[in-house]
Amino acid sequence: MGETLRVEGLQKRFGRSVVVAEDVSFEIPGGTYCALLGPSGSGKTSLFNMIAGLLRPDSGRIWLGDQLFDGPGRHLAVERRRIGLVFQDYALWPHMRVWQQVTFGMRPGRRRPKDAGRWLELLRIEHLAQRYPHELSGGQKQRVAIARALATEPSLLLLDEPFSNLDAPLRETLRDELSGLYRSLGVTVVHVTHDRQEAMGTADRVLIFAGGRLRQDGTPEHVYRAPADPVVASLLGAANLITGRLEGARGAEMLVSGSVRLAGTGKGLCAGMPAVAFFRPETARLHPGRPSGSLINVFSARVRRSGWHDQGWRHRLRLADSPQEVVVVGRERLVDDASVWVEVPVDACRILPPEETA
Ligand SMILES: Nc1ncnc2c1ncn2[C@@H]1O[C@H](COP(=O)(O)OP(=O)(O)OP(=O)(O)O)[C@@H](O)[C@H]1O
């Protein structure tokens, strides 16, 4: 059964300037499937390596269950951490057959072909038991690497970009199949990825990193709808970010940019501060003329370009009296330069701190 992973005040830097972990703290309850999402270079692999015991933190603590992995004067060796590791490049041993790879981490005396059976079956690779890595496809190698990690019956499974070498349809099939498998085994999973669809589509919890800092931690739906700052908002999908200044605060905050006034939910911001109003393209409504009755969260814009995108028309619009642009998804095509009115529901709008202070 999976155990709780707890990370507290983790610090790590390389040299003077590269900070890969800046006071990182979080807790992942046992059995949770957690994705660790962040852009390239944000420190994900460094964090993976610290949890795995491959990289020693400068300070901070890491626990799995009630066992302290790292702390002042303590650094538990990798092989004593009860962790299954899966790397992007599979890291299979070239001279071992599939069944040998899978039994490698098992207790001595349980390293026979039949001991590999359960795991080969779960990963649907029984027919490959006698092959060597060079006789396998990328997807098959990844299944072997995962079988090998699970066969050690770890309390925590750490995956670093496990699917990035696979093509998109295979990636999707594998991730759906495997997330079901991990859940049925009850293992705690930390899945490192820079692919937001992978993170959002599989995990119960998403931890978002940028610049060595944990920016937000929540369910996929929550972090998508209520991002903590503009960086998180943009990482998780198309985001409209209108910069301005807060005018007042009474539950819903008000942002002014040119003649655009947007009320939305915001936290810890004061009147007079620079701020960013955020909404997703699919949450706004378009009107040919000014909608009657709405005084706030309505503004006029001009169509810069309309194009078909996935499931609807995607319109790039320029605000009437500001150079800022927004993207709104609609049901019909709009002609270039047409004038439209945009309505942003108050509950779809968030007022965020500007990036500099985020
Ligand atoms: N051993 C090292 N020595 C010096 N700098 C390092 C070392 N390892 C990583 N870095 C730097 O630390 C930063 C974070 O690297 P890391 O590999 O943790 O990022 P990542 O989020 O996993 O990126 P990617 O998505 O590209 O894999 C990068 O700027 C990297 O160059």
Ligand SMILES: [Mg+2]
């Ligand atoms: Mg990495």
